Amino acid sequence: MAQSNVPEGLLYSKEHEWVRVEGDVATVGITDYAQASLGDIVYVELPRVGATLSASSSIGVVESVKAVSDVYTPVGGEVVGINDGLEGDPAAVNRDPYGDGWFYRVRLADVGQTNDLLTPQQYEQLIAEA
Amino acid sequence: MESGALRRTALHEAHLALGARMVPFGGFEMPVQYTSILKEHDAVRNRAGLFDLSHMGQFALRGADVGSWAESLTVNTVANMKPGQARYNIFTNARGGAHDDVIFYRLDETRWLLVVNASNAEKMWDVVSGARAGDVRLENLHGERALIAIQGPRSVEWLQPHVEHDLAGMKYYSCAETRVRGGVPVVIARTGYTGEDGFEIFLASDAATGVWDLLLAENRARGLEPCGLGARDVLRLEAGMPLYGHEMDEEITPLQAGLSWAIKFDKPEFVGKEALLAQREAADYARIVGLTMEGRVPARAGYAVLRDGERSGEIRSGSWGPSVGKNVATALVDASAAEPGTALEVEVRGARHAASVVPLPFYKRPKR
Numbered sequence: 001m002a003q004s005n006v007p008e009g010l011l012y013s014k015e016h017e018w019v020r021v022e023g024d025v026a027t028v029g030i031t032d033y034a035q036a037s038l039g040d041i042v043y044v045e046l047p048r049v050g051a052t053l054s055a056s057s058s059i060g061v062v063e064s065v066k067a068v069s070d071v072y073t074p075v076g077g078e079v080v081g082i083n084d085g086l087e088g089d090p091a092a093v094n095r096d097p098y099g100d101g102w103f104y105r106v107r108l109a110d111v112g113q114t115n116d117l118l119t120p121q122q123y124e125q126l127i128a129e130a
Numbered sequence: 131m132e133s134g135a136l137r138r139t140a141l142h143e144a145h146l147a148l149g150a151r152m153v154p155f156g157g158f159e160m161p162v163q164y165t166s167i168l169k170e171h172d173a174v175r176n177r178a179g180l181f182d183l184s185h186m187g188q189f190a191l192r193g194a195d196v197g198s199w200a201e202s203l204t205v206n207t208v209a210n211m212k213p214g215q216a217r218y219n220i221f222t223n224a225r226g227g228a229h230d231d232v233i234f235y236r237l238d239e240t241r242w243l244l245v246v247n248a249s250n251a252e253k254m255w256d257v258v259s260g261a262r263a264g265d266v267r268l269e270n271l272h273g274e275r276a277l278i279a280i281q282g283p284r285s286v287e288w289l290q291p292h293v294e295h296d297l298a299g300m301k302y303y304s305c306a307e308t309r310v311r312g313g314v315p316v317v318i319a320r321t322g323y324t325g326e327d328g329f330e331i332f333l334a335s336d337a338a339t340g341v342w343d344l345l346l347a348e349n350r351a352r353g354l355e356p357c358g359l360g361a362r363d364v365l366r367l368e369a370g371m372p373l374y375g376h377e378m379d380e381e382i383t384p385l386q387a388g389l390s391w392a393i394k395f396d397k398p399e400f401v402g403k404e405a406l407l408a409q410r411e412a413a414d415y416a417r418i419v420g421l422t423m424e425g426r427v428p429a430r431a432g433y434a435v436l437r438d439g440e441r442s443g444e445i446r447s448g449s450w451g452p453s454v455g456k457n458v459a460t461a462l463v464d465a466s467a468a469e470p471g472t473a474l475e476v477e478v479r480g481a482r483h484a485a486s487v488v489p490l491p492f493y494k495r496p497k498r
Binding site: 066 | 162163166167360363428430449450457
């Protein structure tokens with residue numbers, strides 16, 4: 001597999017999600033490594049706006065042509081936005097996983113919970129060993 | 131069945147060099163995709179794709195009685211095949227269920243090739259060798275011979291320069307013994323599992339890499355793509371072709387699978403004939419239908435299918451259908467729910483999603 005893009009300025013989970021923290025709001029998506037592993041993505045099931053997510057729980061699915069995979073939220077809190085564009089264009093996750101392919105935004109229940117996430121360097125290490 | 135040491139085809143190194151993602155399938159380590167299932171699918175529909183199918187079971191059958199012997203074990207006719215013909219067939223059990231769906235290739239008066247599904251190769255060897263009678267000699271070539279398929283509208287154009295036999299003159303479901311690359315003996319058949327024109331090339335394992343590399347070297351820049359089992363499954367589903375274990379198995383009969391065209395009830399006898407006749411007579415059997423999903427949620431094998439809120443069957447195969455522009459599926463449903471146009475629902479993770487029964491196949495290749 002080609003070298004995966006792991007941008008600076010984001011935090012990462014062991015389940016291959018990325019998190020961008022701005023104040024008490026976190027934007028979540030799946031990593032370049034994850035989209036490449038899944039292959040062509042044809043459907044993303046997202047949580048509803050207003051739903052309360054608890055960290056590490058299964059909150060939706062991402063489906064490639066052949067497979068259904070659970071999405072585990074790396075952070076807990078109230079969903080304050082979802083990427084409606086994925087309904088009509090799920091391939092955005094393949095094309096631009098850190099931009100147009102974002103999944104949802106959460107108002108963090110506890111800002112300190114992001115301390116458990118991985119730095120870009122730690123995540124690179126994780127996928128290098130995978 | 132996937133446990134234990136996996137076998138490798140003669141093209142294993144070629145797959146790795148092409149960056150294939152390998153998965154266990156039918157006891158072999160096989161490429162599921164090289165670049166992208168959608169890209170590979172597109173190549174086959176619009177140009178051509180190259181497949182390694184060396185995991186499939188190949189049995190050599192020889193003898194004066196092969197045709198009449200095989201007649202008694204299968205639903206379709208065999209003995210009346212002419213040399214150079216290929217024919218789809220199904221080996222049945224006494225209940226009318228399917229041991230496997232297969233293709234017979236008649237090479238000459240006494241030599242035949244039988245191709246069975248990889249996942250059924252061991253079972254099918256037991257079935258045919260256990261039933262052997264008269265002048266029928268069997269040789270199990272599974273894993274010892276290679277099989278390369280080229281599928282797609284450019285297949286004739288891209289394969290012909292390397293084959294002695296006239297490909298454009300071959301009929302669909304015909305086969306010929308010929309040579310490639312100025313000497314390698316092969317059997318070439320105009321058969322496939324994608325819904326497109328194309329050829330399957332049966333050859334010695336030690337010749338496989340040469341043919342594979344040559345076809346890619348000559349044509350990859352023009353759009354020939356190596357294709358994995360992922361694209362193959364989507365292509366066959368769109369083309370309405372059954373996959374053993376999904377649309378047909380030891381319980382789901384060929385009649386239920388919609389393959390009545392292949393069942394020759396006027397044959398004097400064959401295994402399962404009585405059961406299939408009774409099933410046809412009763413006419414109330416659950417059957418395989420095509421479904422298209424109304425929304426973006428894919429249906430997957432095993433999901434419940436409902437009609438008016440009541441369970442009516444289950445999904446047997448499901449995928450995004452790139453050539454259809456919708457999520458497509460097959461389902462085994464009650465006879466009353468099988469009419470095209472019937473509105474059904476598919477239960478996906480606890481929610482119900484609208485679907486409609488449509489005629490199969492989902493996709494027919496355009497006339498060119």
